[in-house]
Amino acid sequence: MFNLEDFINELEKRGIRYVLIGGQAVTLYGSPLFSFDFDFWVDPSQKETFFSLADSFDFECDEGSKKKPMAVFYSEEEKIDVFFVKKMSAKNGRAIAFEDCYRAAKVLKDPTGFKIIVPNIDDLLILKNCKKNPSAKDKEDIEYLKIIKAKKIG
Helix, strand or coil: CCHHHHHHHHHHHHHCCCECCHHHHHCCCCCCCCCCCCCEEEEEEHHHHHHHHHHHHHCCCCHHHHHEEEEEECCEEEEEEEECCCEEEEECCCCEEEEHHHHHCCCCCCCCCEEEEEEHHHHHHHHCCCCCCCCHHHHHHHHHHHHHHHHHHC
């Protein structure tokens, strides 16, 4: 069975630069809405290293994924979407580079001390706006992040 903590620890051990994005990142900021998959943005120069790590955790993906900017990995009931791009563009014309997102990222901890790297709220808002057709869940995540941001400012 997939253990996120073991997976993140192995990312750290192998020096793979990543940020957890998507619904799971929003949940870590306190959203009551839960996501069932994991979305990562990984330094594109570390793509091969990530594929090796995923293989060691018995994740599978189609062979063609190695040539694409995004790969979907499956293991039993777990699904991980991984983006290997230098920059992502939002539908409002804003863009964010991996380097900038990673540099400004936050390290969040759960009560047990487990640490995970997530984008700051502004960057996560940009990333949540990258889909051409955001789902209802994406729209809820965006509204929740706006509320959290307003509370931190106010």
